Amino acid sequence: MSGKFLFELLCEEIPANALPEAREQLVAGLAAKLDEAGVTASRPLGFSTSRRLALWVEGLPAETPARVEEVFGPPASVAFAPDGSLTRAGEGFARAQGVAPSELQVVEGPKGKVVAAKKHVPGRALPELLAEIVPAVVSSLHFPKTMRWGEGQYVFVRPVHRVVALWGLDSLDQVVGFSIFGVPSGAATLGHRVTHPGEVLLSGVRDLEGYLQRLRQAGVELDPSRRRALFRQKAGELASEVGCQVRPDPALEEEHVELVEFPGLVRGELDSAWLSLPEEVIVTTLRHHQKCLVLEKDGRVAPYFLAVCDRPDDPQGHVRQGNEWVAGARLSDAHFFFHQDLQNPLEAMAEKLTRVAFHAKLGSYADKAKRVEALVVQLAEALGFAELRGPLQTAARLAKADLASHMVGEFPELQGVMGGIYAQKQGHAPEVWQAIAEQYLPAGQEGAIPKSLTGALLGVADRLDTLAALFSVGEIPTGSKDPFALRRHALSVVRICGEFPLSLSLPEAASWAAAPFGGAGVTELAGFLRERERFFLESKGLPGPVADAVLSARWGMPADELALGQALASLWQTPQFVQLATAFKRVRNMVGKEGEGTWAPERLLEDAEKALANQVAGMEEELGRLATAKAWGQALALLAGLAEPLDRFFTDVLVMCPDVELRQARLGLLAKIQRLFLQLADVSKLQVAS
């Protein structure tokens, strides 16, 4: 027979985004406290609804284990008189610890010999322990935002109304007495506020299932995973009844699970008039305020949606009607904004940007648009796409115009998307509207990159300008502070260059972007982009040392560095490369310490060095040719061919010979080899620490 404990805290509606974390903290907090007390039990289980947090734990002993605790007292020299009898200090210590003087021992403490008492700490009844640790765990919970209520003496995520704490060996029959935020613990909770108001007595519950069942009877599904399953099942049924599928939306599903006490869904129908709106607008409108799931048929938005509700049924159809009414109202609002916006050319909206500040020290969005226009043309010409000049200039000029539209004012997440739609409807060329629509892609580390070349170019130019502008006024991210999300912007630049790909040299592009600001901050910007490229290479699966080896030699064309890194990654642990890495490390050390010498192969004497010089002589050109052709595997194989001769060189040749000219010639040979490698990778970074 083992002990069981149930804890439930009932309060007003907790924010959905705080619940998963609160459950975890509650479980981890209780587990840690039990562990501290030496109590073994099953892992506590955490549950929640929008109004409650609960814990269930079983396998608890009736008492905490008895322990022997060693308590250190005063130094032995103070506790005992020279004759070995106890001093008053020694007696006092024994008395304070409740042990007989004869039980005192002398032990070696960190500061010499001290007296010590072994105390027998008896076990405590579990309810007593629980009454102490549960309030401590609850008050240590961390929430993103807390509040006060009533007289204002307590702080928690929301006002607390009930605390249930029940203990028992067979069934839960004993209230564990304590209070939290002025609410004393008891044996009864409340049911679902609307469908089952009134008390639910929890004493007598025998197991977890019994507890969950009692709450279910009171209209509450306490188990979030069960709620998720019910939502999914219900959503599938409601969709298939009208021959549709649910458009997947994991974030919204997650939120639904945490928003309710009972997982209900209703299907609403949309007036087909709204289907003439762009799909992005329909989906965003429904999601934004109403948290509705969209149904689709053959990949197209269907005239239905699913709305969450906190009850199992909709007896009179009010919930469906209400949601349909609101969805209709919101879509009609969106429809209104959409048609208002369409009457207003993007050019006119763009003019309003003179009044919208980009940054206090950096002028308006109109100023930014001018800079981006110049930069994107420069990028396109450098990449050999001069013919895109016209569309890119138009796109850059209009790119931010939708910030002044009604629709984006209402739904900021549609920026870019709306601009693209309006540009298309207003008759701009595909190169123009695609660029506007795709300028914010990728949205994050995982999001898709632009599909169109103009979108890729505009996205890179816009972000490089943002980065250069902010770096020029010292807004450089440090530690966890990155208020302008510059890391994300820089990573997006690297991702587009690497994945689209664009053969743009990032250091060069960064200096162009920094030019309007007199080049201020350009060194920091280059270093920042290089760091993001390292992150990019690792995210593509390159081992850290390989990424470092490549980036130490070259950076700024992420697609090339990625391909080169991948070629290197397949070779770097072969015996030949391990040997090469070791030899090259010696080359770098020597050249670094002794200087670059002079390239003078005719002065070399030994066979080993002459052979090496011969092999190296023709390599420069060949490597250059292979790099241009991006034949990275062949280029690396060519370098790998130097492993053997280099080894022989270091075995047979004394570089630091007394003959100054010969020494310079030998160093010159090594320096040439170093330059060769550094066209590709600093393989010394691959040397395995031995």
Add this chain to the structure above:
Amino acid sequence: MELQAVILNLLRFWGEQGCLVQQPYDMEVGAGTMHPETFLRVLGPEPYRVAYVQPSRRPADARFGENPFRLGKHLQLQVILKPSPADVQELYLRSLQVLGIDPAVHDVRFEEDNWESPTLGAWGVGWQVLLDGMEITQFTYFQQAGGLDLKPISAEITYGLERIAMFLQRKTSIYEVEWVSGVPYGAVRHRDEVELSRYAFQQADVSMLRRHFEDWEREGFRCLEGDDPLVIPALEAALKMSHLFNLLDARGAVSTTERVAMIARVRKLAVATAKAYVEQRKRAGFPLLSGGAA
């Protein structure tokens, strides 16, 4: 239920809960919260309960009377319960029943939506209340007002009256809502919306508005000078500044950067006024503390 019945029923209900039924503040305000019966009364230790209807002006939300859901001036019904009682959510749900809304057949949900007023230096934690998916109320536990931490804490319940009437009457446009039987909202208010929109977006004299913003700022701080500051006139000056700012904003005359600075100027006066109010009440011995609560 007609709009007028919604108002009367709610005021009667809250009156029965011990609320003083107050009148709207006779000035332009952006929200019922700016009424001194809320902004000042939530400060300090004195208990208070009040309910009133407040026309709320948001010039930037005006739509020339063309949008069926947006108004530049709408009606809020504001309730303050100080300190917030333990059964405040239940009281609120009962208030819905006087509107004929039966929670047994509707879906009522409290969804996190915290409230903040940068111009008043005020913020609170709470929810928007959704009825069958429709937002009908903002429910807030005030934590700070005028930059001062509050104790006790007040619960603020704000009903959007046009929205609720629209919902109850199943109208697709605000202007079709029946104020009383046979008198549509549009017949009473549509022309005002058109004119106020035109004024806010096209006609308002920007340099005059800017001048008055500065004038009222000076005047407000002048009211707070001396040993016996004039709290209400100072608050009224802050409210005027706030409305002038909103008009300038609707007129497109405020840049993003300037915006932050102007809001900070209003807040500075609001914060000074809040402080002066608390001191004034303290000097008077917090008269409502001794059982004289409304």
